[in-house]
Amino acid sequence: xxxxxxxxxxxxxxxxxxxxxxxxxxxxxxxxxxxxxxxxxxxxxxxxxxxxxxxxxxxxxxxxxxxxxxxxxxxxxxxxxxxxxxxxxxxxxxxxxxxxxxxxxxxxxxxxxxxxxxxxxxxxxxxxxxxxxxxxxxxxxxxxxxxxxxxxxxxxxxxxxxxxxxxxxxxxxxxxxxxxxxxxxxxxxxxxxxxxxxxxxxxxxxxxxxxxxxxxxxxxxxxxxxxxxxxxxxxxxxxxxxxxxxxxxxxxxxxxxxxxxxxxxxxxxxxxxxxxxxxxxxxxxxxxxxxxxxxxxxxxxxxxxxxxxxxxxxxxxxxxxxxxxxxxxxxxx
Amino acid sequence: xxxxxxxxxxxxxxxxxxxxxxxxxxxxxxxxxxxxxxxxxxxxxxxxxxxxxxxxxxxxxxxxxxxxxxxxxxxxxxxxxxxxxxxxxxxxxxxxxxxxxxxxxxxxxxxxxxxxxxxxxxxxxxxxxxxxxxxxxxxxxxxxxxxxxxxxxxxxxxxxxxxxxxxxxxxxxxxxxxxxxxxxxxxxxxxxxxxxxxxxxxxxxxxxxxxxxxxxxxxxxxxxxxxxxxxxxxxxxxxxxxxxxxxxxxxxxxxxxxxxxxxxxxxxxxxxxxxxxxxxxxxxxxxxxxxxxxxxxxxxxxxxxxxxxxxxxxxxxxxxxxxxxxxxxxxxxxxxxxxxxxxxxxxxxxxxxxxxxxxxxxxxxxxxxxxxxxxxxxxxxxxxxxxxxxxxxxxxxxxxxxxxxxxxxxxxxxxxxxxxxxxxxxxxxxxxxxxxxxxxxxxxxxxxxxxxxxxxxxxxxxxxxxxxxxxxxxxxxxxxxxxxxxxxxxxxxxxxxxxxxxxxxxxxxxxxxxxxxxxxxxxxxxxxxxxxxxxxxxxxxxxxxxxxxxxxxxxxxxxxxxxxxxxxxxxxxxxxxxxxxxxxxxxxxxxxxxxxxxxxxxxxxxxxxxxxxxxxxxxxxxxxxxxxxxxxxxxxxx
Numbered sequence: 001x002x003x004x005x006x007x008x009x010x011x012x013x014x015x016x017x018x019x020x021x022x023x024x025x026x027x028x029x030x031x032x033x034x035x036x037x038x039x040x041x042x043x044x045x046x047x048x049x050x051x052x053x054x055x056x057x058x059x060x061x062x063x064x065x066x067x068x069x070x071x072x073x074x075x076x077x078x079x080x081x082x083x084x085x086x087x088x089x090x091x092x093x094x095x096x097x098x099x100x101x102x103x104x105x106x107x108x109x110x111x112x113x114x115x116x117x118x119x120x121x122x123x124x125x126x127x128x129x130x131x132x133x134x135x136x137x138x139x140x141x142x143x144x145x146x147x148x149x150x151x152x153x154x155x156x157x158x159x160x161x162x163x164x165x166x167x168x169x170x171x172x173x174x175x176x177x178x179x180x181x182x183x184x185x186x187x188x189x190x191x192x193x194x195x196x197x198x199x200x201x202x203x204x205x206x207x208x209x210x211x212x213x214x215x216x217x218x219x220x221x222x223x224x225x226x227x228x229x230x231x232x233x234x235x236x237x238x239x240x241x242x243x244x245x246x247x248x249x250x251x252x253x254x255x256x257x258x259x260x261x262x263x264x265x266x267x268x269x270x271x272x273x274x275x276x277x278x279x280x281x282x283x284x285x286x287x288x289x290x291x292x293x294x295x296x297x298x299x300x301x302x303x304x305x306x307x308x309x310x311x312x313x314x315x316x317x318x319x320x321x322x323x324x325x326x327x328x329x330x331x332x333x
Numbered sequence: 334x335x336x337x338x339x340x341x342x343x344x345x346x347x348x349x350x351x352x353x354x355x356x357x358x359x360x361x362x363x364x365x366x367x368x369x370x371x372x373x374x375x376x377x378x379x380x381x382x383x384x385x386x387x388x389x390x391x392x393x394x395x396x397x398x399x400x401x402x403x404x405x406x407x408x409x410x411x412x413x414x415x416x417x418x419x420x421x422x423x424x425x426x427x428x429x430x431x432x433x434x435x436x437x438x439x440x441x442x443x444x445x446x447x448x449x450x451x452x453x454x455x456x457x458x459x460x461x462x463x464x465x466x467x468x469x470x471x472x473x474x475x476x477x478x479x480x481x482x483x484x485x486x487x488x489x490x491x492x493x494x495x496x497x498x499x500x501x502x503x504x505x506x507x508x509x510x511x512x513x514x515x516x517x518x519x520x521x522x523x524x525x526x527x528x529x530x531x532x533x534x535x536x537x538x539x540x541x542x543x544x545x546x547x548x549x550x551x552x553x554x555x556x557x558x559x560x561x562x563x564x565x566x567x568x569x570x571x572x573x574x575x576x577x578x579x580x581x582x583x584x585x586x587x588x589x590x591x592x593x594x595x596x597x598x599x600x601x602x603x604x605x606x607x608x609x610x611x612x613x614x615x616x617x618x619x620x621x622x623x624x625x626x627x628x629x630x631x632x633x634x635x636x637x638x639x640x641x642x643x644x645x646x647x648x649x650x651x652x653x654x655x656x657x658x659x660x661x662x663x664x665x666x667x668x669x670x671x672x673x674x675x676x677x678x679x680x681x682x683x684x685x686x687x688x689x690x691x692x693x694x695x696x697x698x699x700x701x702x703x704x705x706x707x708x709x710x711x712x713x714x715x716x717x718x719x720x721x722x723x724x725x726x727x728x729x730x731x732x733x734x735x736x737x738x739x740x741x742x743x744x745x746x747x748x749x750x751x752x753x754x755x756x757x758x759x760x761x762x763x764x765x766x767x768x769x770x771x772x773x774x775x776x777x778x779x780x781x782x783x784x785x786x787x788x789x790x791x792x793x794x795x796x797x798x799x800x801x802x803x804x805x806x807x808x809x810x811x812x813x814x815x816x817x818x819x820x821x822x823x824x825x826x827x828x829x830x831x832x833x834x835x836x837x838x839x840x841x842x843x844x845x846x847x848x849x850x851x852x853x854x855x856x857x858x859x860x861x862x863x864x865x866x867x868x869x870x871x872x873x874x875x876x877x878x879x880x881x882x883x884x885x886x887x888x889x890x891x892x893x894x895x896x897x898x899x900x901x902x903x904x905x906x907x908x909x910x911x912x913x914x915x916x917x918x919x920x921x922x923x924x925x926x927x928x929x930x931x932x933x934x935x936x937x938x939x940x941x942x943x944x945x946x947x948x949x950x951x952x953x954x955x956x957x958x959x960x961x962x963x964x965x966x967x968x969x970x971x
Contacts, residue, residue, distance in 0.1 A: 065501055110516075187668060188904055191903070213817065216892070261874050261886055
């Protein structure tokens with residue numbers, strides 16, 4: 001999609017060795033444990049994982065809502081790791097967010113116009129420019145101008161999510177963190193919002209950090225994917241490679257578990273998945289020292305429980321050379 | 334402007350009217366008093382009500398009505414001050430503690446506990462002793478003491494409001510901390526503030542009057558209610574009437590403040606909790622006469638109609654028919670608002686209050702009797718069927734389990750009830766059921782409490798719970814929607830294994846065609862309260878005949894390995910119409926790329942895929958026929 005855009009030297013967003021811990025050190029495993037990735041300008045990076053993978057915590061740390069314990073966060077090369085929300089008014093003007101739940105992400109007591117005008121007031125945009133910018137941003141997400149005078153209760157889930165996107169766009173940002181923006185939506189509305197995001201990505205050259213649990217959705221929107229499990233990066237690479245030819249046992253489990261709406265194909269995938277021998281989620285907590293996936297992994301050996309595998313060419317697995325035999329057989333016919 | 338909910342009840346109106354009158358009267362008293370406060374009338378001392386003195390006179394012949402009115406400000410004003418001080422300290426502390434996290438909360442909470450531990454009456458009396466009798470100062474001290482309970486009440490609310498995503502969104506947008514609190518947190522607390530303020534006001538008025546009664550009120554010539562009551566108590570034998578007017582005014586004020594608090598709180602509760610109590614089911618439709626030959630079907634639903642508030646109310650589900658042979662899995666698939674959950678809940682009589690089955694029949698081949706029409710059964714007979722013959726599992730396993738009881742207790746109770754066995758035997762069966770749902774360490778699980786379980790484990794326990802009555806039919810409403818995808822795959826495999834080994838039939842409600850493809854034998858696609866297409870899962874998902882089914886499948890971004898992902902998803906324009914907007918003809922026509930004039934007339938269900946049906950004038954014979962909608966769909970706002 002953006003193959004013609006030359007890769008600039010400075011990433012739009014850069015995360016280095018990020019570690020976030022809830023509660024006291026030593027008592028709990030970190031929610032995010034040494035995660036690094038870059039998002040280039042005009043690039044979409046998918047951050048995929050299940051609940052407890054730390055994907056939303058990473059988003060919160062980037063947005064300044066959760067102070068990290070270690071690591072660095074750079075926006076266009078500027079360190080914003082420790083910037084307070086007040087300092088971010090200046091340094092992070094380019095960075096905006098869209099959250100998951102379309103019902104709790106809009107203040108029910110404010111009209112859409114009041115919600116959208118708030119960031120402009122903070123940025124001290126001249127009064128006469130505010131209304132035109134609101135209407136422009138509503139138009140960009142496919143909503144009519146009179147939406148500005150209505151309250152959130154009048155809108156469906158998909159429309160509310162468009163409004164949340166409009167709130168991010170009204171400041172004309174270059175980087176948007178999207179935390180599960182479509183997971184609460186129905187299929188047909190989800191497709192509308194995904195198409196809208198793809199349009200905005202292409203027309204505005206936005207750098208998107210797309211946080212999701214659904215690999216199918218990520219594959220549609222993202223160019224590159226980072227797969228997380230219990231706060232650590234399991235695999236990182238191009239979206240097609242990670243979803244089509246996964247190189248980590250967890251990525252394989254994740255791709256194999258997503259059901260496709262073709263009964264015969266799904267039956268074949270299910271049989272292959274049940275033959276994989278991936279353990280039950282949450283059966284036994286992993287050891288702090290080893291690979292977090294070791295307790296569920298069919299390839300796990302002693303070394304996996306003892307040592308944390310390093311991320312080598314995008315895969316963190318001691319047995320990366322054997323992973324290919326776990327992969328689902330190619331599609332019949 | 335809207336009338337506040339609190340003022341829509343008689344109690345609320347009367348309470349508010351009294352308080353407004355009192356406040357107005359206390360502030361303006363000096364202008365309209367019939368007699369000066371200290372005017373003595375030696376001719377009428379200790380007199381009862383008369384035309385010249387409406388409420389009588391005291392021992393010096395002073396007019397009681399004038400003195401009550403003149404004393405109202407010094408009685409009510411300091412109480413108001415106490416409330417203002419209590420909220421002025423308590424709420425900012427609560428907001429700050431919620432904003433600044435653990436350490437601030439620890440500090441403020443210890444401070445609040447300290448205040449709560451102090452005996453307030455002793456502190457007030459000590460203050461009077463040290464500083465003297467100054468009603469305004471005394472009530473300020475009371476306000477400081479009351480700020481602790483105010484803080485405690487609002488801390489929890491402020492913390493929960495701060496987790497709202499719109500607060501996060503405002504913070505990310507750089508909105509200042511003060512403004513976030515004023516615009517996004519405080520307004521949502523307004524109702525609770527009103528309730529608490531009214532109650533605290535009542536308490537403060539009583540405390541103020543009590544202190545004045547004991548002599549710690551305003552100095553003697555100036556009247557306060559507490560002082561008036563104290564003076565009247567001197568004459569309780571020779572003129573008991575003197576006590577009455579002041580007492581009544583004081584009592585009315587306290588009652589009115591509490592009444593207003595109740596009215597505000599009641600309005601809020603009605604808003605928040607739609608219907609907690611289930612009314613006994615009213616049977617709108619008489620049971621179908623005669624017997625029924627289900628033709629070997631476990632369940633035969635015919636023309637089921639579900640409506641809000643009886644046959645004349647808006648329908649949520651219309652003319653739904655499907656049949657379920659024993660040992661098969663039927664998927665009800667569709668988007669939110671299509672009526673799939675209402676259909677599923679109508680079968681065992683679990684519709685929410687106000688929603689009723691208004692037509693059609695639900696024939697169920699029970700264990701011990703001839704086919705029965707569940708739609709016509711009274712609630713007590715349905716209750717006997719639920720759990721024993723039809724079990725239900727829901728989307729939120731954590732909500733279905735009681736956090737107060739162990740898994741073992743929650744499993745053995747229904748086992749003992751359904752199977753009539755003793756405690757030890759029930760525990761053995763419970764362990765067996767847990768093994769059946771794939772829980773390895775059943776002994777430990779029986780001792781666990783719900784909060785110790787992951788979502789997947791909790792859903793397994795819920796399935797075990799559903800199996801306690803050995804039901805023939807399991808209704809699963811989005812059983813995997815709240816779960817991770819790898820856990821979803823495990824639960825689907827478990828359900829599949831249960832169907833194979835126990836001969837259970839399952840109706841699964843899902844929005845995800847992938848889940849339906851994985852688990853179901855048959856599928857009914859619902860749209861706007863109707864089944865628009867049904868048949869075997871291979872036929873419906875492989876060769877959809879209804880344009881909606883085809884469009885829904887095309888909008889799914891999940892593709893099998895080896896297939897390309899489209900640049901844009903062919904989405905369906907617009908949204909599902911709400912029940913009042915359903916047209917007489919095809920309900921999908923306004924969003925359908927194949928719609929013609931013929932679609933405006935009612936569309937019957939016609940046979941397709943062998944035993945299946947489709948409700949379409951232009952059924953597709955191959956999916957390729959569906960023209961791809963405009964590739965960049967902007968969505969049509971309502």
